[in-house]
Amino acid sequence: MNKKPGMPRKRPKQARSAVTVANILEAAARILESEGSTGYTTNAVARVAGVSIGSLYQYFPTKEVITRELIALSNNALLADIQRIADLTPPKERLAGILDAAVKHQLRRPALARLLDQLESQLPVPPDTEARKILVEIIRVSLTAAGFDRAPEVESLDVIAITKGLVDAAGERGETNQELLSIRVKRAVFGYLRQPD
Amino acid sequence: MNKKPGMPRKRPKQARSAVTVANILEAAARILESEGSTGYTTNAVARVAGVSIGSLYQYFPTKEVITRELIALSNNALLADIQRIADLTPPKERLAGILDAAVKHQLRRPALARLLDQLESQLPVPPDTEARKILVEIIRVSLTAAGFDRAPEVESLDVIAITKGLVDAAGERGETNQELLSIRVKRAVFGYLRQPD
Amino acid sequence: MNKKPGMPRKRPKQARSAVTVANILEAAARILESEGSTGYTTNAVARVAGVSIGSLYQYFPTKEVITRELIALSNNALLADIQRIADLTPPKERLAGILDAAVKHQLRRPALARLLDQLESQLPVPPDTEARKILVEIIRVSLTAAGFDRAPEVESLDVIAITKGLVDAAGERGETNQELLSIRVKRAVFGYLRQPD
Amino acid sequence: MNKKPGMPRKRPKQARSAVTVANILEAAARILESEGSTGYTTNAVARVAGVSIGSLYQYFPTKEVITRELIALSNNALLADIQRIADLTPPKERLAGILDAAVKHQLRRPALARLLDQLESQLPVPPDTEARKILVEIIRVSLTAAGFDRAPEVESLDVIAITKGLVDAAGERGETNQELLSIRVKRAVFGYLRQPD
DNA sequence: TATGAATGAGCCTTCATTCAT
DNA sequence: AATGAATGAAGGCTCATTCAT
Numbered sequence: 001m002n003k004k005p006g007m008p009r010k011r012p013k014q015a016r017s018a019v020t021v022a023n024i025l026e027a028a029a030r031i032l033e034s035e036g037s038t039g040y041t042t043n044a045v046a047r048v049a050g051v052s053i054g055s056l057y058q059y060f061p062t063k064e065v066i067t068r069e070l071i072a073l074s075n076n077a078l079l080a081d082i083q084r085i086a087d088l089t090p091p092k093e094r095l096a097g098i099l100d101a102a103v104k105h106q107l108r109r110p111a112l113a114r115l116l117d118q119l120e121s122q123l124p125v126p127p128d129t130e131a132r133k134i135l136v137e138i139i140r141v142s143l144t145a146a147g148f149d150r151a152p153e154v155e156s157l158d159v160i161a162i163t164k165g166l167v168d169a170a171g172e173r174g175e176t177n178q179e180l181l182s183i184r185v186k187r188a189v190f191g192y193l194r195q196p197d
Numbered sequence: 198m199n200k201k202p203g204m205p206r207k208r209p210k211q212a213r214s215a216v217t218v219a220n221i222l223e224a225a226a227r228i229l230e231s232e233g234s235t236g237y238t239t240n241a242v243a244r245v246a247g248v249s250i251g252s253l254y255q256y257f258p259t260k261e262v263i264t265r266e267l268i269a270l271s272n273n274a275l276l277a278d279i280q281r282i283a284d285l286t287p288p289k290e291r292l293a294g295i296l297d298a299a300v301k302h303q304l305r306r307p308a309l310a311r312l313l314d315q316l317e318s319q320l321p322v323p324p325d326t327e328a329r330k331i332l333v334e335i336i337r338v339s340l341t342a343a344g345f346d347r348a349p350e351v352e353s354l355d356v357i358a359i360t361k362g363l364v365d366a367a368g369e370r371g372e373t374n375q376e377l378l379s380i381r382v383k384r385a386v387f388g389y390l391r392q393p394d
Numbered sequence: 395m396n397k398k399p400g401m402p403r404k405r406p407k408q409a410r411s412a413v414t415v416a417n418i419l420e421a422a423a424r425i426l427e428s429e430g431s432t433g434y435t436t437n438a439v440a441r442v443a444g445v446s447i448g449s450l451y452q453y454f455p456t457k458e459v460i461t462r463e464l465i466a467l468s469n470n471a472l473l474a475d476i477q478r479i480a481d482l483t484p485p486k487e488r489l490a491g492i493l494d495a496a497v498k499h500q501l502r503r504p505a506l507a508r509l510l511d512q513l514e515s516q517l518p519v520p521p522d523t524e525a526r527k528i529l530v531e532i533i534r535v536s537l538t539a540a541g542f543d544r545a546p547e548v549e550s551l552d553v554i555a556i557t558k559g560l561v562d563a564a565g566e567r568g569e570t571n572q573e574l575l576s577i578r579v580k581r582a583v584f585g586y587l588r589q590p591d
Numbered sequence: 592m593n594k595k596p597g598m599p600r601k602r603p604k605q606a607r608s609a610v611t612v613a614n615i616l617e618a619a620a621r622i623l624e625s626e627g628s629t630g631y632t633t634n635a636v637a638r639v640a641g642v643s644i645g646s647l648y649q650y651f652p653t654k655e656v657i658t659r660e661l662i663a664l665s666n667n668a669l670l671a672d673i674q675r676i677a678d679l680t681p682p683k684e685r686l687a688g689i690l691d692a693a694v695k696h697q698l699r700r701p702a703l704a705r706l707l708d709q710l711e712s713q714l715p716v717p718p719d720t721e722a723r724k725i726l727v728e729i730i731r732v733s734l735t736a737a738g739f740d741r742a743p744e745v746e747s748l749d750v751i752a753i754t755k756g757l758v759d760a761a762g763e764r765g766e767t768n769q770e771l772l773s774i775r776v777k778r779a780v781f782g783y784l785r786q787p788d
Numbered sequence: 789t790a791t792g793a794a795t796g797a798g799c800c801t802t803c804a805t806t807c808a809t
Numbered sequence: 810a811a812t813g814a815a816t817g818a819a820g821g822c823t824c825a826t827t828c829a830t
Contacts, residue, residue: 037319042804052812053805063804118315121369122233154381157370158363162385165362166355172318173354183394184351188359191388197380214793239821249795254822411814430713436800446816451801512709515763516628548775551764552757556779559756560749566712567748577788578745582753585782591774633825643791644826654825795827806816 021059023049025073028066032115042066067119068127074116075131078105086138091145095159096186098142102163103182110171117168136160148193155193162188218256220246222270225263229312239263264316265324271313272328275302283335288342292356293383295339299360300379307368314365333357345390352390359385415453417443419467422460426509436460461513462521468510469525472499480532485539489553490580492536496557497576504565511562530554542587549587556582612650614640616664619657623706633657658710659718665707666722669696677729682736686750687777689733693754694773701762708759727751739784746784753779 027049031039042063046056060066078101085097106113120127139156148155163185170181224246228236239260243253257263275298282294303310317324336353345352360382367378421443425433436457440450454460472495479491500507514521534550542549557579564575618640622630633654637647651657669692676688697704711718730747739746757776766772 041802053814054807054812055810057805058810061805114318118318121311121315122235157366158381158385161362161366162359163362164366165358165360169354169358169361184355184389187392187394188355188385188389191390191392192381192385193388194392195384195388197384217793238819240819250822251796251824252794255793258822260821414814432713435798437798447801448803448817449815452814455801457800508712512712515705515709551760552775552779555756555760556753557756558760559752559754563748563752563755578749578783581786581788582749582779582783585784585786586775586779587782589778589782589785591778632823644793645791645828646789648826649789652826791830793827793829795825797824799823800821802820803818804816806814808814809812 017059020049020051020055024051024056024059024066025069028070029109029112032070033109033111037115037118064123067123071116071120071127072131074113075135078102079131079135081105082135082138086142091142094142095139095146095189098139099163099185099189100182103167103185104178106164106167106171107176107178107181110176114168114171117164143193150193158192159189162192214256217246217248217252221248221253221256221263222267224248225267226306226309229267230306230308234312234316261320264313265320268313268317268324269328271310272332275299276328276332278302279332279335283339288339291339292336292343292386295336296360296382296386297379300364300382301375303361303364303368304373304375304378307364307373311365311368314361340390347390355389356386359389411453414443414445414449418445418450418453418460419464421445422464423503423506426464426513427503427505431509431513458517461510461517465510465514465521466525468507469529472496473525473529475499476529476532480536485536486541488536489533489540489583492533493557493579493583494576497561497579498572500558500561500565501570501572501575504561504570508562508565511558537587544587552586553583556586608650611640611642611646615642615647615650615657616660619661620700620703623661624700624702628706628709655714658714662707662711662718663722665704666726669693670722670726672696673726673729677733682733683738685733686730686737686780689730690754690776690780691773694758694776695769697755697758697762698767698769698772701767705759705762708755734784741784749783750780753783 024045027047028040028045031041031044031048035044042056043053045066046053049056060069081101081104082098085101086094089097136156139159140152143149143152143156143159166185166188167181175181221242224244225237225242228238228241228245232241239253240250242263243250246253257266278298278301279295282298283291286294333353336356337349340346340349340353340356363382363385364378372378418439421441422434422439425435425438425442429438436450437447439460440447443450454463475495475498476492479495480488483491530550533553534546537543537546537550537553560579560582561575569575615636618638619631619636622632622635622639626635633647634644636657637644640647651660672692672695673689676692677685680688727747730750731743734740734743734747734750754776757779758772761772
């Protein structure tokens with residue numbers, strides 16, 4: 001009936017429901033971190049969440065919806081951080097602040113972040129691109145504000161790509177020092193931006 | 198007995214079988230490109246390869262082995278290209294040549310390349326890292342040869358990460374112009390390398 | 395995780411499931427009787443049990459576990475009978491009573507009994523020998539109690555072997571008269587025990 | 592076409608063929624001994640026999656035929672031994688001689704003997720009972736010749752059953768001392784025969 | 789005639805999802 | 810609303826047998 005990709009089946013209206021939803025999502029996240037996509041089973045999620053499989057399906061009509069929520073949660077958290085920084089930092093330091101935030105974000109749960117990226121790319125219908133568009137836009141504006149106005153459209157995408165590349169690779173080899181990684185990410189991004197053609 | 202991850206079950210002794218093996222691998226690649234991991238089924242691979250499922254299993258004892266073979270093939274092709282360039286190009290232009298080769302490689306079958314990366318990260322036992330080590334080593338040497346001797350170990354990894362980040366992102370959004378992408382990758386990499394701390 | 399040979403996956407908590415488990419085991423038994431090992435398929439068992447294949451696997455993680463359970467059930471039933479008789483019968487008649495029980499047991503479902511023996515000998519890991527040990531011990535004690543103390547260890551094994559030999563052969567040729575068979579088994583066993591070297 | 596149970600596809604007419612047939616049968620026997628029914632595969636048999644699978648099927652139209660040949664071979668060997676003994680031994684010692692021969696036979700390749708019994712019982716169509724009938728007849732005659740004329744028909748079957756029971760059990764627990772086993776078998780058989788009702 | 793590549797029915801098992809209680 | 814038993818499509822893989830070379 002309403003089996004198309006979509007929002008969670010019901011919006012939690014009571015405190016208990018909100019908790020249940022949160023439990024389910026956190027359980028999914030933990031499973032992904034500990035077992036990878038292999039162990040990511042609706043039954044496993046329900047079990048770890050301390051909920052019956054029936055209840056799980058009362059809140060999420062589809063496994064895919066759980067995945068989408070997880071992705072959205074992660075994206076929104078990052079976006080909020082970045083948004084806040086963009087609002088509070090003077091133009092010239094803004095990009096650096098954003099990069100710091102991105103590194104910090106990805107390093108919180110590196111395995112999870114990588115897996116969510118994978119799952120996202122496997123979704124039949126690419127998810128709500130809204131968050132992504134906003135992110136790109138914030139970067140673009142920050143670039144311009146900092147005087148990098150050579151080709152902000154492309155460069156904002158590249159900045160994201162470079163950052164993701166470095167951060168993912170770091171996560172994969174278990175690097176966890178935020179400081180050092182942050183420095184190198186900034187070097188790569190600003191190097192790219194300042195480099196003449 | 199011989200069920201450990203490893204090489205194909207049977208080394209083709211007749212022309213016919215060599216063709217079959219090639220067909221199977223190509224079929225697997227095509228399915229990954231067209232359907233993604235979802236459609237990547239041994240039965241589907243066999244069907245697309247124009248082979249019976251039994252034949253497939255005569256050459257590959259496990260689906261995982263097909264995946265590994267696909268990964269190895271891709272890695273080796275890239276490595277061969279890079280190796281050749283490293284041997285033929287003067288030190289100062291070497292890194293640029295390698296980057297060009299990498300971009301070219303990834304752009305040949307962008308979707309496939311990305312999926313293989315994913316599948317590789319999902320393998321129970323990480324595959325033969327030999328190829329990767331050689332790649333890193335070649336980059337490291339090229340860095341030193343070009344005078345980038347600040348921290349070759351880390352920087353060689355970062356060069357790879359930056360390149361992969363940019364190239365994957367390009368592939369994801371369907372960018373196919375090798376020229377333009379190559380330029381930006383080089384800008385990113387050399388920018389990173391030249392940027393003072 | 396819990397994939398080692400062992401007990402059923404889930405202890406039935408509701409009446410419904412207890413019935414389902416029983417149905418599955420009885421279905422397995424019936425199939426073995428009517429089709430032999432050839433038709434003994436998890437799908438067939440599920441079908442005959444009037445259960446979906448998924449349900450079957452909710453209670454038995456492996457086909458092997460079904461087999462083990464079947465064997466254990468049969469062994470335990472026999473053992474219980476024998477135990478009871480051993481407890482209630484005066485020493486001199488004890489062995490005869492046990493032999494009667496054994497004949498009766500094997501003749502209830504002769505084909506099944508024979509197939510379970512076969513399946514048992516094919517199990518990768520020989521099953522819980524506990525039941526067998528108890529059986530041997532009971533026989534041994536009964537022998538001694540009846541004054542057969544020549545070599546109780548060996549003779550108890552031989553008593554079992556003789557009985558099984560006769561009973562299996564009878565089952566194979568369709569002999570079903572418990573009385574007659576019982577008499578001959580006792581003749582064989584007591585003849586063996588009384589015969590001088 | 593002629594896919595019904597039957598004789599080997601072609602009677603070996605040349606020395607080479609006879610050797611091949613023998614190789615195949617011996618390979619089958621060895622596999623059964625070393626791997627049990629699990630490893631008993633036509634391809635495995637061919638490999639161990641040093642013959643291509645195609646050749647195997649040239650001599651045996653069906654796996655079942657291989658099994659039948661194996662069973663027949665074993666039966667005939669035993670029968671020949673027994674026949675010879677029956678012909679050479681005076682009536683009163685005849686039965687004892689036969690039992691010795693039976694024990695000896697079963698102890699030559701105990702695992703194989705047991706597996707062949709199993710396979711025989713699994714055959715869709717019970718095999719050529721000729722050998723069995725002759726065996727029973729020989730025993731029956733020996734019984735009568737030795738003065739055991741209470742009920743030779745039934746007793747001959749029971750003698751066989753008792754012997755098989757003891758010998759199989761011995762084989763299963765690894766007993767290999769022919770002497771000792773032979774003594775116990777004779778004790779059981781003669782005990783049974785001499786025991787009054 | 790020998791070879792071995794090819795075939796495909798069928799087996800065991802998983803897991804997203806439904807539904808009776 | 811919660812529970813968890815039940816469902817069944819689908820996937821990986823085996824092995825007896827066939828057939829082109």
